[in-house]
Amino acid sequence: MTATAKPLPAGWTIRLHRVHNLTVLTLHDEHGTDREIGFCPLTPDGPQDLTVSALDTIAHPRLREAAQNVVTSFYDRTAAARHHRDAFDRAVPDCRVLLGHLRARLPGCRADLGTDPNELTVTLTLTATTRAAGPLHALLARWPGHTGHGGSLADGIDQDLDSSGALTAALRQDRATEFLIWYRGQC
Structure with missing residues (x-):
């Protein structure tokens, strides 16, 4: 993982679902609600479905990196939304x-x-x-x-x-x- 690696929020999971040579990675909150989705093309063989609660349990480095990207994207999008909302609240x-x-x-x-x-x-x-x-x-x-x-x-x-x-x-x-x-x- 990179130096900017962020952990999964407490109680959250990532579901990895392989379809042919593509893996769909879905970040779920503690209630099972989809929060962010990403993809990893040309995925190596592995389990069809896997749900993890810690990124280090993903064995394949490319899948682990893709999962980290999904988590990072969620944090980045949340920060961007918060920034816009704060600006709106200051203006009005x-x-x-x-x-x-x-x-x-x-x-x-x-x-x-x-x-x-x-x-x-x-x-x-x-x-x-x-x-x-x-x-x-x-x-x-x-x-x-x-x-x-x-x-x-x-x-x-x-x-x-x-x-x-x-x-x-x-x-x-x-x-x-x-x-x-x-x-x-x-x-």
Whole structure:
């Protein structure tokens, strides 16, 4: 293992599943939930399935290195997500209060923070029932960051009006930050 080797978190395992000459490595948390997946091509013969709770129990060096890469990737992705969340919290320290105000101002509107699984950044999803879709749309239309060139939606904002009339607006981290800072001045 390399000098940056990281251990499996306590109670976690890695499942190695060989398919032909490829091994799929899946990191599982203490509840058995998949947390990270990696691959090791051109895998040597060995057991079809193996679950380990310590990396040093993997006999083949290339498989052990691939397993370490999966663990390292998990730690790195977790650190990146934490970094983005901390930056968002510093930019909008009153986020929870603002979202509570928004929900109270627009009954039938949900405001949920999440994490983009690819970018590992904060997302804000505003979902309005048919009754609240108009007021939510009007609020977003008043926000200067809502539209880009030519009046189209600005980059980083997705909006969907479904067949029932419910509206969903998804904002990536930079747009969510801008929107909440603007909304603070509207309260």
